[in-house]
Amino acid sequence: MRAILIGFMGSGKTTVGRLLAAGLATKHADLDDLIVQRAGRSITTIFAEQGEGYFRQLEHQTLLQALETPGILSTGGGTPTIAMNAISLKQSTVPVIWLTASDQTTINRVKNDTSRPLVNELDTGALIALKQRRQALYAAAADLTIATDQLTPQQIARQIQQWLNQQPVALQA
Numbered sequence: 001m002r003a004i005l006i007g008f009m010g011s012g013k014t015t016v017g018r019l020l021a022a023g024l025a026t027k028h029a030d031l032d033d034l035i036v037q038r039a040g041r042s043i044t045t046i047f048a049e050q051g052e053g054y055f056r057q058l059e060h061q062t063l064l065q066a067l068e069t070p071g072i073l074s075t076g077g078g079t080p081t082i083a084m085n086a087i088s089l090k091q092s093t094v095p096v097i098w099l100t101a102s103d104q105t106t107i108n109r110v111k112n113d114t115s116r117p118l119v120n121e122l123d124t125g126a127l128i129a130l131k132q133r134r135q136a137l138y139a140a141a142a143d144l145t146i147a148t149d150q151l152t153p154q155q156i157a158r159q160i161q162q163w164l165n166q167q168p169v170a171l172q173a
Ligand SMILES: Nc1ncnc2c1ncn2[C@@H]1O[C@H](COP(=O)(O)OP(=O)(O)OP(=O)(O)O)[C@@H](O)[C@H]1O
Pocket: 007, 008, 009, 010, 011, 012, 013, 014, 015, 016, 032, 074, 075, 076, 077, 078, 109, 110, 116, 148, 149, 151, 152, 153, 156
């Protein structure tokens, strides 16, 4: 069983992806972690030393590799908002699940974590404006959308698992 989780920073892609993979007894990969392994540096360091453009190149190359690998993939918050990634996601047959969260929930979940360069750089208003600009791009990539505000990660993973089980066998591969 395969699935790709997309959504803004703090929507729970990493947290839910791990639980979903465990529930399905399959592997979990996190695109941000794969990028860090590949670069041998943290995302903050990549942004600071080589800039966001270089990060996006690495992200695209790493996404192409990850799409060849079975299991659950948690993407980075910006992944489907880059055109060449959106095209790669559309071309793959793997179901794409969009996790959403309200602006306030998003801020609460990311505000005390310094590992996201865009959260460190942007004030609250600019972060929410970025989230709003990205909405249509997530929506265009998504096969299923789940609002996460009132759900635990475990409940979200269970909802996704139930939905995957209802999909045609060709999409479950
Ligand atoms: N449904 C939820 N309920 C409560 N807290 C949550 C939920 N989902 C995620 N969190 C918490 O929000 C924080 C961010 O979650 P996580 O790192 O999984 O987000 P992400 O979507 O992977 O973000 P990024 O795009 O930066 O990789 C974590 O502290 C996590 O425990």
